[in-house]
Amino acid sequence: MHSNVYLPTEFLSHVESFLPDELNMEDFISACQRPLRKSIRVNTLKVTVEDFQRQAAQKQWQLTPIPWCEEGFWIDADESRVPLGNTAEHMAGLFYIQEASSMLPPSALFDDCDTSYEAVLDMAAAPGSKTTQIAALMGNNGVLVANEYAASRVKVLHANIERCGVRNVAMSNYDARVFGGWLPEQFDAILLDAPCSGEGTVRKDPDAMKNWSLSSTQEIAQTQKDLIESAFHALKVGGSLVYSTCALSPEENQNVAHHLKETFGDAVEFVSLSNLFPQADKATTAEGFLHVFPQTYDSEGFFIAKFHKVASSTPPTVKKRLGKFPFSPLSRKEFSDVVTHLKQSLAITLPDECTLWKRDSDIWLFPTALEPMLGQFRFSRMGIKIAEQHKKGYRWQHQVATALADSNVSAVSLNTDDAREWFMGRDVRPEGISGKGEVFVSYKGFVIGLGKWVGNRVKNGLPRELVRDKNLF
Ligand SMILES: C[S@@+](CC[C@H](N)C(=O)[O-])C[C@H]1O[C@@H](n2cnc3c(N)ncnc32)[C@H](O)[C@@H]1O
Structure with a gap:
């Protein structure tokens, strides 16, 4: 009370x-x-409800379905050691509190x-x-x-x-x-x-x-x-x-x-x-x-x-002053070059409904359905940044891991200690393996980021704003 x-x-x-x-x-x-009873919503962009329920059972989280949302559950979990928001599952985006x-x-x-x-x-x-x-x-x-x-x-x-x-x-x-x-x-x-x-x-x-x-x-x-x-x-x-x-x-x-x-x-x-x-x-x-x-x-x-x-309305009239749009669409050749490299280096295929745009050396993926609104309105951020282009190729960005990779991609699987280090922004040295180039890292089968091999070390590519510094799982 x-x-x-x-x-x-x-x-x-x-x-x-x-x-x-x-x-x-x-x-x-x-x-x-x-x-309040605590509740969560399973993020089906990352995991199915059934797979999430299996994971929850392993963690002894009790889930009770919420009648108005198929993905929603009241949750009973022991948070005395790790609050739900600091669990790897939450940080990997599997659920939203x-x-x-x-x-x-x-x-x-x-x-x-x-x-x-x-x-x-x-x-x-x-x-x-x-x-x-x-x-x-x-x-x-x-x-x-x-x-x-x-x-x-x-x-x-x-x-x-x-x-x-x-x-x-x-x-x-x-x-x-x-x-x-x-x-x-x-x-x-x-x-x-x-x-x-x-x-x-x-x-x-x-x-x-x-x-x-x-x-x-x-x-x-x-x-x-x-x-x-x-x-x-x-x-x-x-x-x-x-x-x-x-x-x-x-x-x-x-x-x-x-x-x-x-x-x-x-x-x-x-x-x-x-x-x-x-x-x-x-x-x-x-x-x-x-x-x-x-x-x-x-x-x-x-x-x-x-x-x-059910019928049209007459909107207020506005005078639009939008300024210069700082992006330009990739040419067909540039587009296919990105597609080829993304496939070769990370085995990622672009979704069907997307277009690629360039701003200086940054390459962005916009949803195709956004196009009618470009030139009509000023957005502060559109779609996801997928790469920075440099002389020798592309530096792939974190959102390729979070928004384009699914759990079938090939990834270095981290143990709990390494996953914790990863979310704290540190490089990891997965035991007994080394490699070359950019690589996905995963925890319990879920892709959590994109790093780069430097000998036997994977350099951490987590964006600064996602780095956590205390009380993790
Ligand atoms: C109820 S909260 C939204 C919660 C959010 N929809 C969610 O589910 O996480 C209302 C939000 O409206 C924002 N807000 C306040 N005045 C606004 C305005 N004139 N236009 C747009 N957003 C406004 C507030 O900053 C606040 O973030």
């Missing part, structure tokens, strides 16, 4: 005013005071997706739990634009994208109000996981409500309304939009959804989520939204609404 959870009286009376009849305040308060209810919005977005989405926008993306979930649901295909306004949160977003082996993302760093004007009717699906008051997060952060007031909630709601309008303009006709918050007040939730309908009328269709998973009806509102209270599924509080766009 968290006795120190701060729940202001004004907030509790507000909750009482909108709590559905079948729920009661005693349960609400006691759920808020219970610590993600609160169970936060898996709902991407599940809702992909619920009725019978074909694959070509272009998806995640408007408020950091730290990236839902970006990486969406990328996995897209199977790394198409393009996923991941936007985050707060510059300080972009680094962690990128680190998570990189750790999880995502290669179909283009990142941007704007107030997401820009999308409607800049990229009108470009996206098949959009997630707006909006900035909010965080009323649903007290079980994780007992101080979450320290600065709460009804007026601040109303202020945030204004931003949310601007953002949802922008999202709707950016959505293609026939596309799906999911709006979510970890807030509980209707001001930030139902009212924002109704604002969308009032603004765009018949172009907006509410999509009921009552059949998203068994027992979804326990949280479904009259409009078909999910209003999840902490006691409903013993999780954080959350709100999820889904819409279809």
Whole structure:
């Protein structure tokens, strides 16, 4: 029991005013005071759920399926020696530590997706739990634009994208109000996981409500309304939009959804989520939204609404000044040279839906589906950097290991001590072997990086931002 959870009286009376009849305040308060069950999502870009379950069993991690996400599990693990986030499995990107209810919005977005989405926008993306979930649901295909306004949160977003082996993302760093004007009717699906008051997060952060007031909630709601309008303009006709918050007040939730309908009328269709998973009806509102209270599924509080766009909207006009695009596409000859060398040196084949671009001596792989947006919008980072070209050939980059190699590639298998050294950024000397050139390194069958043989030593190629310095597995 968290006795120190701060729940202001004004907030509790507000909750009482909108709590559905079948729920009661005693349960609400006691759920808020219970610590959260820990949960994870298996990253299927790296490992199948079945293989992960086998690995978890070996580690004596108890997994309980989360009903609304096939890859999600509540986890019971002994973290007294090694926190889950420092395990080799986590560092290798096999799973993401993600609160169970936060898996709902991407599940809702992909619920009725019978074909694959070509272009998806995640408007408020950091730290990236839902970006990486969406990328996995897209199977790394198409393009996923991941936007985050707060510059300080972009680094962690990128680190998570990189750790999880995502290669179909283009990142941007704007107030997401820009999308409607800049990229009108470009996206098949959009997630707006909006900035909010965080009323649903007290079980994780007992101080979450320290600065709460009804007026601040109303202020945030204004931003949310601007953002949802922008999202709707950016959505293609026939596309799906999911709006979510970890807030509980209707001001930030139902009212924002109704604002969308009032603004765009018949172009907006509410999509009921009552059949998203068994027992979804326990949280479904009259409009078909999910209003999840902490006691409903013993999780954080959350709100999820889904819409279809059934008619076109007139976006705001903007004057675009983009500056010079610093990349140029590789010529056919340059492209085939990269393909040949990548095959020869690392036995890697490029994915079908990609193009290669050059910026000075750096070679980047962009998802093909990004091309219609190039020249329309300024991204801060697109796709993955695969090589630096130099006189004698190519220096392959870490993301070739994390985003292009699978567990069938040939790799030097590290023991636990060496794998730990590797993640701490140090060179390793695998016992009894030596080699030449660039080489993948793996741990328990999963590729964790790219190094270079120097005699019997493998020089560490882990990017600085991924190096960890303490308390590893
Ligand atoms: C609820 S969090 C997103 C969590 C993220 N979707 C995830 O699952 O990991 C909301 C994010 O919106 C960002 N944000 C705040 N104002 C914004 C704006 N005007 N446009 C875009 N993002 C904004 C915040 O910095 C924060 O990272």
